[in-house]
């Protein structure tokens with residue numbers, strides 16, 4: 341069962357979010373400001389920021405906070421980014437140390453303006469975090485690097501434990517939702533990662549008008565390329581100019597997808613309305 345949306349209505353009762361406050365929340369907030377870092381938690385208006393930051397976790401966003409792409413679902417600012425900040429990898433590494441993270445999650449904006457699309461900066465960031473945090477596992481949520489295997493290889497060689505690349509939605513809706521990324525290219529990115537032996541992870545958002553058959557097809561496509569971990573969450577429009585929610589998927593339907601995903605062979609499926617790709621990522625890596 342789903343709830344169809346007409347205009348901008350109140351959120352259903354199951355979309356309750358924790359208020360962003362508390363001692364741990366403030367600590368993370370201050371640390372991010374002090375180290376001049378960006379997080380997708382704030383740039384993406386993530387509904388879990390209260391919960392995650394209170395647990396002392398956050399997802400760092402490297403290569404600035406301006407993205408060269410203009411996806412219809414994403415709250416990150418689009419435009420002409422600044423030159424990469426050479427000190428950022430060190431500051432990320434230091435923040436991971438101060439936060440005593442057992443599992444660090446890092447993502448980035450798309451940098452189609454850079455000759456290497458940001459791949460070398462990605463690799464350097466991973467190496468810096470590893471060098472300063474020997475016990476910390478690293479998960480990276482990467483862009484598609486335009487499907488260029490040699491660039492994805494640079495990230496793999498830096499040695500993260502998990503590499504995630506989101507499909508975001510079903511194949512039919514991809515051209516409407518994502519500005520430049522292509523469904524088949526994203527699958528090839530995940531195939532390349534999985535073939536290298538690194539844990540491959542991906543995620544989609546629901547409520548954009550997809551059917552159950554299409555969602556199950558994404559699962560089959562991901563399993564076929566070796567993806568092991570999948571996240572499924574409810575899409576929420578960052579603003580009124582972004583693509584609007586077509587429907588709210590019920591918690592029961594999310595649970596159904598979780599069960600089916602496990603039957604299809606995923607090692608871990610995180611599926612519930614507030615799930616985002618980095619939500620409880622530390623639990624996925626333990627599993």
Ligand code: SF4
Nearest residue numbers: 381386388389392618
């Ligand atoms: S789910 Fe991810 S992006 Fe959202 S607050 Fe938690 S760590 Fe940040």
